[in-house]
Amino acid sequence: MKKISSRTIARALLYLRTLETLIRDGKDTVSSRELARITGLTDVQIRKDISNFGKVGTPGVGYNVAELKKVLEDIVLAKKVIRMALFGAGHLGTAILKYPAFGKQKLRIVAAFDRDKRKIGRTINGVKVYPVEKAPEIIRKNRVDIGIIAVPPESGQKVADLMVLSGLKAIVNFAPVSLNVPGAVSVRDIDLSIEFLSVYCDTQK
Amino acid sequence: MKKISSRTIARALLYLRTLETLIRDGKDTVSSRELARITGLTDVQIRKDISNFGKVGTPGVGYNVAELKKVLEDIVLAKKVIRMALFGAGHLGTAILKYPAFGKQKLRIVAAFDRDKRKIGRTINGVKVYPVEKAPEIIRKNRVDIGIIAVPPESGQKVADLMVLSGLKAIVNFAPVSLNVPGAVSVRDIDLSIEFLSVYCDTQK
DNA sequence: GACTGTGAATAAGTTCACAGCT
DNA sequence: AGCTGTGAACTTATTCACAGTC
Structure with missing residues (x-):
């Protein structure tokens, strides 16, 4: 084919x-x-x-x-469920956890990670927040397909490294920073500032 | 040029x-x-x-x-500030209102709109939430450049119509629905499900 | 030697034009 | 008549190859 x-x-x-x-x-x-x-x-x-x-x-x-x-x-798509792990349970991370459209689809967030002690242990929309250190184990155990980065830019690369280490092959990156990952890992960058500026530029020129 | x-x-x-x-x-x-x-x-x-x-x-x-x-x-970019108006103060809308990176840039959300009475009148991160009906007036008065759609898909087209009516020329659409707008208006669609599925597909084939 | 800038070549993506099915 | 499917033409985007600058 x-x-x-x-x-x-x-x-x-x-x-x-x-x-x-x-x-x-x-x-x-x-x-x-x-x-x-x-x-x-x-x-x-x-x-x-x-x-x-x-x-x-x-x-x-x-x-x-x-x-x-x-x-x-x-x-x-294969017909199976696609499992995702979210890093960063801040405002954006929480919005992603509560995003309603995932419910009807094959997309499922199976775990969230954060370093903030106050967030760890909480459950947001049915998803438990774990300390970042547990990520490799949990990601492997749950056969996670996609990692989502919703942490501040200065932590983005560290999280990406951890994802690669945990065997993830697909990353969606909301942190406004360029990630350095092996070629076999595919990354989709969504920088909100760039998205907004770019649609604005379209109307100007 | x-x-x-x-x-x-x-x-x-x-x-x-x-x-x-x-x-x-x-x-x-x-x-x-x-x-x-x-x-x-x-x-x-x-x-x-x-x-x-x-x-x-x-x-x-x-x-x-x-x-x-x-x-x-x-x-x-022109050097001026770029003004944005947000429609939909739900989880995603709130996350956008609180997105820290806008602070350092030329991007500024000047108004938010919602139909939910409980949200109207509130101030989120310094941005006031108005009833949707006030949109055309407020958008024109504030010379808004970009409209952001963060409402459920069934309201997406109505909001887009209102934006066009209000003179907006750039739209960033987070609602998972295809918008019908005049050619002079540029739209950037960000459907989270599609973004996730699509990076996953990249790794499969 | 290390770099920028760029025409020419190549590749990727889109649109055209139309053959062929129902 | 109203469609799909597709090779060929075209357009857009990327990469190559190298002339020229510091």
């Missing part, structure tokens, strides 16, 4: 999200044109993306919503 | 962030190679990006940190 670019995968996840709302609305068929209208992408882009995953559509009709969802899920 | 792609601008903002830490560390010169090591990009990419903004470096030496920072700031 030809390898699928990470941009295509991100769009596939967007299609999945869209399909879920279509299912809720009782639609059972959708055309690339309509998906385009909803998502803001072009219809060709959508057909091209979906064609990566096989011939799913019916000419003259469109895609069967349930079938397309199944195909995208099978290829883009 | 040739127009600069939005990806280049995003990297420029990353360089700025990096330069700020270099300044804190007392460095006054940096090579593209070193910036590459820190950011994880390539040195050529960095030189190419910076060359978009003029000839700033000194061959054999590198870039003067303060000068490069000034050049990037002048071109990528």
Whole structure:
């Protein structure tokens, strides 16, 4: 099978999200044109993306919503639950712990870590906060897939090191600092300041 | 002046962030190679990006940190404060209101909006929460540049409509829903589920 | 020798144009 | 007629290769 670019995968996840709302609305068929209208992408882009995953559509009709969802899920996601560990139970960390959309999905935060004695031992939205030292053990025991960094920038690299040491291969980093990790580990950086500044710049030039 | 792609601008903002830490560390010169090591990009990419903004470096030496920072700031950002308005004072909204890094930057949240009577009138981290109805007036009066959507997905489009109506040209959307807005408005979507799933997929294929 | 800046080459991503199915 | 699927054309972004500066 030809390898699928990470941009295509991100769009596939967007299609999945869209399909879920279509299912809720009782639609059972959708055309690339309509998906385009909803998502803001072009219809060709959508057909091209979906064609990566096989011939799913019916000419003259469109895609069967349930079938397309199944195909995208099978290829883009394994069906198992994806386990995450959160580092940093501050404001942002707590917001992530309480993020409601995870509930309906395969995403599950299985443990949180912090160094603050006052936070350790607490349970936030059903997730227990452990001392950072316990991370390697807990991460391995729970077969965690993704590490989330929501600590201040000066601790970001230390946490990343600990994640690598614990065997994590995927990191989402909210700390505004560039992480140095082995090439086999993939990192998605989300620096809120950069996101805001960057959309603002888009409107200027 | 040739127009600069939005990806280049995003990297420029990353360089700025990096330069700020270099300044804190007392460095006054940096090579593209070193910036590459820190950011994880390539040195050529960095030189190419910076060359978009003029000839700033000194061959054999590198870039003067303060000068490069000034050049990037002048071109990528106006020097003025960038004003933001937040919609939705739930967990995520509150985390954004309390996000410490904005303090040191040009980013300022000037108002928050919510429909929940219990939240309206409160002040979170110095920002007052207003009823949604007041948004157009307050946004115009304060010359807000960016709207932030941190409401549940079912209210996302309504909030986006209100933002467009209020004259906002830049939106950062944390609600997991595709927004329909005029082409002149630029939107940056951050769907946490998609971000997590997508970094996980990167490690799988 | 160590570095920047850049045209040329390459790669990646998107859009076009249309063949083919229902 | 109304769609999907896809090779080919095009556009955008990255990397190479190296001339030129300090």
